[in-house]
Amino acid sequence: MLVIIAIASVIANTGWRVVMNNFAVDTVGMTGADVGILQSVREIPGLLSFTVLFLLFIASEQKVAVLSVATLGLGVAVTGYLPSIYGFYFSTTIMSIGFHYLEAVNKSLSTQLLATEDFSESMGKIRSAASFFSMVTFLGIMVASYLFNVSDRAIFFTCGAICFSLAVYLITFRDTHTEVKQHTKLIVRREYTTYYILTFLSGARRQIFVAFAGLLMVTKFGYTIPMMAALFMISSLATTVALPYVGRFIDRIGERRAxxxxxxxxxxxxxxxxxxxxxYAAAALYVIDSIIFSFAIALNTYFKKTIREDEVASTASLSFTINHVAAVFLPFLLGIIWMSGYQWVFLTGSLIALTSLLVSLTIGTKWHQRINGFEELQKQ
Structure with a gap:
């Protein structure tokens, strides 16, 4: 179930990511500032991810996950049929609602269903399978673009339709009940402070890569849709190979060092x-950046070891809201900065990464205990 969910999500998102920059620039006529606004619009549902808890009052996490997969596929499928700025904003909002609700409940399900001792390795295998199908999607888009000159609309529709079809298939799976009943109310605890901070910074860093690394390839280096598909395919191949090893590596050295x-x-x-x-150097950086993304498993491992068993669903949904606080306003602001010089966007990214590094260095130290209030908990 977790593998199929991951595959469905990655096919829809891959199709959207490969085409969106060229669709935005060539078909819709958007500027860097417009793309920045689009990315901010895309992250608004992420900011509201905590509202998934309301759905958990009436449906299980698994049913919400299936509904989210269907919504994601639908949003991607209709994108090419709305070739205007506001049409693009609308379809992006639909796919984003599906994606972010799915990520929130899927993280909760994974944390509850996978064993702690080999959690990183299991996550690595799931993500590796998803990465493989991402690579297949890239290859399919390249072949379709080169040999058949298919349109943006056809690529959006096909990837979205496959995702939606997999959601229909997931309906046939029996509902999986986890051992611990989850809270369906919003819970904030001081002992999770470090996780909240790293999640916030992770969201900021991710936006710079997702929103502007691909845009750099299109605007500065003139990458076409087939070239972007080739770059994404190489990145997926590298990630597919690396992920299982990264997962085992994290289990061996611990999440702090990772x-x-x-x-x-x-x-x-x-x-x-x-x-x-x-x-070529820029493409190499993109591939390296994708591989480094694999180490995000370490933050999920830290999450699993830190969160109380009955607060996984609540904290997972809240973490996605925190993750998207910066994501809502940052692409818009950086889109404006981009117009003055794209270098400042990536220098901002290096500063965010440096801040994350400094926070991670405190894990396991007295500063970590003080920040997260562990000393007060011990007294109680």
Whole structure:
């Protein structure tokens, strides 16, 4: 079930990501500022992810996940039929609602259903399977673009329809009941402070990569849809191979060291983005950045080891809201900054990564205990 959910999500998102920059620039006629607004619109449902708790009053997490997969597929499928700025905003909002609700409940389900001792490895295998189908999607788009010159509309529709079809198939799965009954109210605890901070910074960093790394390839280096598909396919291939090893590596060295490695590498990658002039070097940075994304499993592992068993669903939904606080306003602001010089966007990313590194260094120290209020808990 978790594998199929991951595959459905990645097919829809891959199709959208490959085409969206070219669709935005060539078909809709959007500027960098418009794309920034689009990305902010896309993240508004993420900011409201905590509202998924209301759905859990009337349906199980699994049913909400299936409904979210269907909504994601529908939003992507109709995108090409709305070739205007506001039409693009509308379809993006629909797909975003499905995506972010899905991510919230899927994270909760994964945390509850997968064993702690090999959690990172299991997540690595699930994400590796998803990455493989992402690569297949990229390859399909490349072949369709080169050999058959298919339209943006056809790519959006096909990827969205496959996602929706998988949602229909998921309906046939019996409902999986977890052992611990989850709270359906919003819970905020001081002992989760470090996780909240890293989640917030992760959302800010992710937006810079998702919104502007691909845009850099299109606007500065003139990448076409087939070229972007090839880049994404290579990234997916590298990620597919790396993810199982990354998962086992995290289980072996621990989430603290893995987070330190991730954020230190990100500082260097964002600095390189700011000053790269060769399109092959820029493509290499994109692939490296995608592999570094694999280390995000470490934050999920930290989440599983930190969160109380009956607060997984509540904290997962809240974490997605926190993750998207910066994501709502940051793309818009950086889209405006982009017009003055794209370098400043990636320098901002390096600063965010550096802040994350400093926070991760406190894990397991007295500062960590003080920030998260563990000393007060021990006294109680």
């Amino acid at each position: 987070l330190i490695i991730e954020y230190a590498a990100l500082v260097l990658v964002f600095l390189s983005y700011a000053f790269v002039d060769d399109h």
